[in-house]
Each structure stands twice: as structure tokens, then as C-alpha cells.
Amino acid sequence: MNLLLIIAAASGLFVVLALVAIGLLLFRIGGKKRVVQSPTTNMTIDLEALPLTPLPGGTATIDIYSSPSQLAVLVLAPVGRGYDLPDQTHWRPLLEQLCPGFTEILDQHQPVFRKWPAQISHAGFYRSFFANMRNHDSPTSTTQWYKLAGRLDWLDRQILVGIVAKSNQSTPLAPIQVEQSGKWREILKKGAPS
Numbered sequence: 001m002n003l004l005l006i007i008a009a010a011s012g013l014f015v016v017l018a019l020v021a022i023g024l025l026l027f028r029i030g031g032k033k034r035v036v037q038s039p040t041t042n043m044t045i046d047l048e049a050l051p052l053t054p055l056p057g058g059t060a061t062i063d064i065y066s067s068p069s070q071l072a073v074l075v076l077a078p079v080g081r082g083y084d085l086p087d088q089t090h091w092r093p094l095l096e097q098l099c100p101g102f103t104e105i106l107d108q109h110q111p112v113f114r115k116w117p118a119q120i121s122h123a124g125f126y127r128s129f130f131a132n133m134r135n136h137d138s139p140t141s142t143t144q145w146y147k148l149a150g151r152l153d154w155l156d157r158q159i160l161v162g163i164v165a166k167s168n169q170s171t172p173l174a175p176i177q178v179e180q181s182g183k184w185r186e187i188l189k190k191g192a193p194s
Contacts, residue, residue, distance in 0.1 A: 043128070043132045046135075047134060048135055048136050052070060055109065057193075060101065060104065060191055060194075062188060062189075064146045064165055064187060069146055069167040071111045072145075073163065073164035074163060075113075075116055075149075075161070076116070076159060077118065077119045078119070078158075079119055080118060082118065085159065099184060099190060101190030102188070104190070111164075116160075125149060129147070129149040133145075133164050142172045145164060145165075145166055146163075148165075148175070148178060148187065150180075150183065151179075151180075161184075
């Protein structure tokens with residue numbers, strides 16, 4: 001009789017555990033939130049098709065490693081899900097962190113501007129930015145296009161910045177990743193007016 005009770009209790013326990021396991025499995029499958037992807041925005045910019053007009057006399061250049069250049073593209077993106085860029089009223093002080101006089105250059109050069117969606121990682125932003133800035137140069141040839149991407153620490157957040165500038169001279173430089181916020185000022189300088 002005791003053996004029968006033990007077997008019945010064990011069978012009942014087994015059935016209960018099996019039902020709990022099935023319930024958890026169904027909850028996990030059915031309870032998962034479905035992420036609805038919004039249609040991806042085409043972030044590609046054909047650099048050769050940009051309507052760059054020569055800078056008028058007296059306009060400062062953006063010097064990249066001392067090479068006078070014209071600012072062609074500026075991309076800004078916040079870091080992290082659910083984050084956004086600061087209000088536009090804060091953009092001038094933010095961009096002056098790149099190099100003193102950057103906003104004056106921005107006003108004079110009038111580059112193409114893109115606000116990208118929040119980025120999950122720096123490395124992902126770098127790859128995506130460099131891949132979406134298209135020019136017709138071979139990857140092994142010299143080019144007039146400087147492509148820079150990096151982070152900028154501002155107040156309590158990080159902003160990802162992508163810059164494309166066209167130089168009057170060819171450069172063998174590969175795309176430049178700016179890994180530290182303070183490195184922008186070593187690379188970029190406000191050039192003398194042309």
C-alpha cells in the first residue's frame with residue numbers, strides 16, 4: 001500500500017513538473033515581444049555626386065592633418081537605444097568640441113547633414129559610416145576624400161560623428177577612426193582663409 005502511494009505521488013509530481021515545463025516553454029515562445037522593424041533609411045551618400053562648389057575667397061578651410069579641405073558631409077548619431085541627439089540649440093557648443101572654429105566652417109561650407117538613428121556600438125557606426133560614404137576610388141588608390149568617424153564626449157553622453165571632406169590633393173590615408181574624443185583636435189584644425 002505504501003509503495004502504491006509513493007508511485008502515485010511520484011507520478012503526480014512528474015505530471016506537474018511536465019506541465020510546468022510545457023507552460024514555461026509556451027510562455028517563452030508566445031510571450032516574446034515581436035520587434036517590428038521600421039523600413040531602413042537609405043544612408044548612402046554618393047560623394048562624387050555632391051554639388052560641391054569651390055569655396056569663395058576668404059573662406060577658412062578645414063585642415064585634416066594639415067591638408068586644406070572642404071567639409072562635404074557631417075553625420076551625427078546618438079549612442080544607445082532610446083537615446084537621441086541633444087536639442088539643436090546645443091549643437092554649436094557640441095561641434096566646437098571637434099576643433100575651435102568648426103561651426104564657422106560649417107556655416108561657410110554648408111555640408112550635407114544627416115542625423116542617423118541611435119547606434120548600438122561605436123564599431124558598428126564606423127563600419128556603417130565608411131560603407132555608406134561612396135566614392136569611385138579603388139580602395140588601394142589614393143583619394144581626395146577624407147573620411148573620419150569617431151565619438152565625441154559631451155556632457156553626460158556620447159555622440160558619434162562622421163565627417164567627409166574633400167582635399168585639393170590626393171591622400172593615401174584609409175578611413176580614420178577617432179577612438180578618443182580628444183583626438184579630434186589633433187586631426188582637425190580651422191585652416192587659414194583661402
